[in-house]
Amino acid sequence: MTEKPVIEVHGLRQKYGDFTAVDDISFQVQPGEVFALLGTNGAGKTTTMDVLEGYLKPSAGTVRVLDHDPFAQRAKIADRIGVMLQEAGFFQDLTVGETIKAWRRFTVNPRGVAESLELVGLESKARTRVRWLSGGERRKLDLALAVLGRPRLLFLDEPTTGLDPDARRATWSYLAGIVREGVSILLTTHYMEEAEFLADHVAIMDSGRIVRQGPMSEVIARGADTRITFRADASTRADRLPVFPGARVEERGPVLEILTGEPQATLLALLTWAEQNSVGLQDLEVRAASLEDVFLDVAAQGRAVV
Numbered sequence: 001m002t003e004k005p006v007i008e009v010h011g012l013r014q015k016y017g018d019f020t021a022v023d024d025i026s027f028q029v030q031p032g033e034v035f036a037l038l039g040t041n042g043a044g045k046t047t048t049m050d051v052l053e054g055y056l057k058p059s060a061g062t063v064r065v066l067d068h069d070p071f072a073q074r075a076k077i078a079d080r081i082g083v084m085l086q087e088a089g090f091f092q093d094l095t096v097g098e099t100i101k102a103w104r105r106f107t108v109n110p111r112g113v114a115e116s117l118e119l120v121g122l123e124s125k126a127r128t129r130v131r132w133l134s135g136g137e138r139r140k141l142d143l144a145l146a147v148l149g150r151p152r153l154l155f156l157d158e159p160t161t162g163l164d165p166d167a168r169r170a171t172w173s174y175l176a177g178i179v180r181e182g183v184s185i186l187l188t189t190h191y192m193e194e195a196e197f198l199a200d201h202v203a204i205m206d207s208g209r210i211v212r213q214g215p216m217s218e219v220i221a222r223g224a225d226t227r228i229t230f231r232a233d234a235s236t237r238a239d240r241l242p243v244f245p246g247a248r249v250e251e252r253g254p255v256l257e258i259l260t261g262e263p264q265a266t267l268l269a270l271l272t273w274a275e276q277n278s279v280g281l282q283d284l285e286v287r288a289a290s291l292e293d294v295f296l297d298v299a300a301q302g303r304a305v306v
């Protein structure tokens with residue numbers, strides 16, 4: 001028997017008064033999967049998370065989390081989900097250790113305080129008051145609290161904002177570890193590298209709608225072209241190049257850039273042409289599309305619609 005998805009969203013619409021923040025979106029998250037919900041500022045990611053966490057009642061559509069209605073049946077799933085909000089409210093005068101202790105009282109089968117501190121690298125801050133923590137240290141405390149109850153499903157809203165690169169990578173490796181143990185994650189982030197590193201599936205939102213969705217590798221492959229760049233000699237401009245089927249050429253100062261969905265064929269044609277015409281291709285570089293290219297394309301199309 002195949003396991004049911006841990007999250008099912010069908011035709012979700014969320015309105016604030018007359019304003020539609022989430023506009024008919026559908027997606028599923030499978031057990032053990034990391035699903036990245038990406039999008040431009042104000043696209044509707046946090047609103048979607050709020051619905052899935054049971055804080056908002058959908059205006060339309062259906063939502064199931066661990067096979068329950070998260071709004072009407074939140075108590076039934078609360079012990080199995082962990083939530084890391086963008087801005088958690090802490091008691092500023094409690095120390096980090098006291099905060100974890102206080103949270104443990106409301107948590108079924110919680111991790112120990114020492115284990116929690118070690119998990120996120122906050123051992124040396126156990127006696128520091130929350131008000132004196134740096135932004136990145138607060139984020140670490142947020143994460144420690146989100147995983148305190150050993151959740152099966154974790155909601156992470158921009159989990160590494162404010163972390164230095166070293167702490168960010170440590171968080172990724174911790175998250176990758178709990179995923180290997182079977183935890184599923186719904187993640188929002190503005191760091192494309194983070195989404196690429198962690199997520200199996202991705203949905204990109206713009207103005208309340210999902211505009212790209214699928215397995216990470218497919219979304220990248222379908223969504224943006226490979227870039228071949230080089231510096232040619234002064235007499236070689238874009239109009240001297242042969243026509244590469246399915247590709248377009250852009251001039252950026254002395255650098256020519258070919259964007260292509262058929263990198264192998266285009267590269268072969270370019271090298272053959274250069275050889276036959278004795279053109280030197282300086283600094284020749286082939287760069288595969290990245291998630292960031294896809295995201296920027298989505299954002300540019302969104303701006304064009306407005």
Ligand SMILES: Nc1ncnc2c1ncn2[C@@H]1O[C@H](COP(=O)(O)OP(=O)(O)OP(=O)(O)O)[C@@H](O)[C@H]1O
Nearest residue numbers: 016019020021039040041042043044045046047048
């Ligand atoms: N309580 C609210 N009342 C009215 N409008 C709201 C409310 N909460 C959010 N919005 C609006 O809904 C839209 C979606 O907001 P949301 O926070 O879901 O976006 P987001 O994708 O998480 O953005 P960001 O990347 O900037 O965090 C925004 O235009 C926001 O201003």
